[in-house]
Amino acid sequence: xxxxxxxxxxxxxxxxxxxxxxxxxxxxxxxxxxxxxxxxxxxxxxxxxxxxxxxxxxxxxxxxxxxxxxxxxxxxxxxxxxxxxxxxxxxxxxxxxxxxxxxxxxxxxxx
Amino acid sequence: xxxxxxxxxxxxxxxxxxxxxxxxxxxxxxxxxxxxxxxxxxxxxxxxxxxxxxxxxxxxxxxxxxxxxxxxxxxxxxxxxxxxxxxxxxxxxxxxxxxxxxxxxxxxxxxxx
Numbered sequence: 527x528x529x530x531x532x533x534x535x536x537x538x539x540x541x542x543x544x545x546x547x548x549x550x551x552x553x554x555x556x557x558x559x560x561x562x563x564x565x566x567x568x569x570x571x572x573x574x575x576x577x578x579x580x581x582x583x584x585x586x587x588x589x590x591x592x593x594x595x596x597x598x599x600x601x602x603x604x605x606x607x608x609x610x611x612x613x614x615x616x617x618x619x620x621x622x623x624x625x626x627x628x629x630x631x632x633x634x635x636x637x
Numbered sequence: 638x639x640x641x642x643x644x645x646x647x648x649x650x651x652x653x654x655x656x657x658x659x660x661x662x663x664x665x666x667x668x669x670x671x672x673x674x675x676x677x678x679x680x681x682x683x684x685x686x687x688x689x690x691x692x693x694x695x696x697x698x699x700x701x702x703x704x705x706x707x708x709x710x711x712x713x714x715x716x717x718x719x720x721x722x723x724x725x726x727x728x729x730x731x732x733x734x735x736x737x738x739x740x741x742x743x744x745x746x747x748x749x750x
Contacts, residue, residue, distance in 0.1 A: 527719055530680070557736055559737075559738065560735035561740070565707075566646070566741060566742065568643075568726065568740050568742035568743050569681070569726060569728075569743075570740075571737060571738070571739070571740075574736075574737050576736065584735070584737065616680055616681070618738075619651045620738070622736065622737070623669065623730075623736060625671055626671075626681030626683070626688055626728075626738055627683070628673075628681045628682070630679060630680050630682050631678065631679065631682050632677070
């Protein structure tokens with residue numbers, strides 16, 4: 527079975543901190559995604575990567591950056607955390623033109 | 638502008654009856670559609686997909702119908718079970734170029750015993 531692992535289930539960070547969310551997949555998928563889920567807003571794409579070192583902005587990239595140095599790992603970086611970035615963050619991976627597999631999610635609270 | 642719309646935030650049905658969840662899309666380039674199910678505090682799990690060359694795909698109790706001319710798809714669950722209670726997301730991707738998955742806002746399904 528495909529496994530997508532997010533480094534933390536729950537995180538609490540202070541405003542202004544730099545935050546790293548890590549995601550690892552074990553199926554050699556080309557594509558990796560970071561979404562955030564907020565009540566009433568569904569899943570919104572933050573960033574998408576289709577290959578190592580390749581990335582594309584999603585719908586809400588402001589305040590975030592990403593890194594993909596190895597095919598299996600995709601990191602989301604909050605440069606300076608703010609309270610409006612409190613959310614559930616979901617990482618996913620997919621083969622080319624295939625269905626996406628999601629990690630368990632990271633519930634981030636910024637105080 | 639929302640490219641994938643799920644206009645019903647919630648749906649309640651009785652156990653054993655049919656659940657019908659709807660999804661509309663605006664981007665005519667979308668050619669691959671998926672449904673995901675999500676429980677609280679978990680990641681979404683894949684349910685079923687359909688390519689634009691088909692108008693129906695079935696997997697057990699789940700059937701997805703695609704009406705390309707209306708840019709509409711629906712998920713039918715028959716018979717509905719209490720364990721089906723979850724949030725259901727519709728997603729779509731476009732051929733060529735980026736393979737980003739675009740999601741709707743979700744519909745919360747409650748199946749009452």
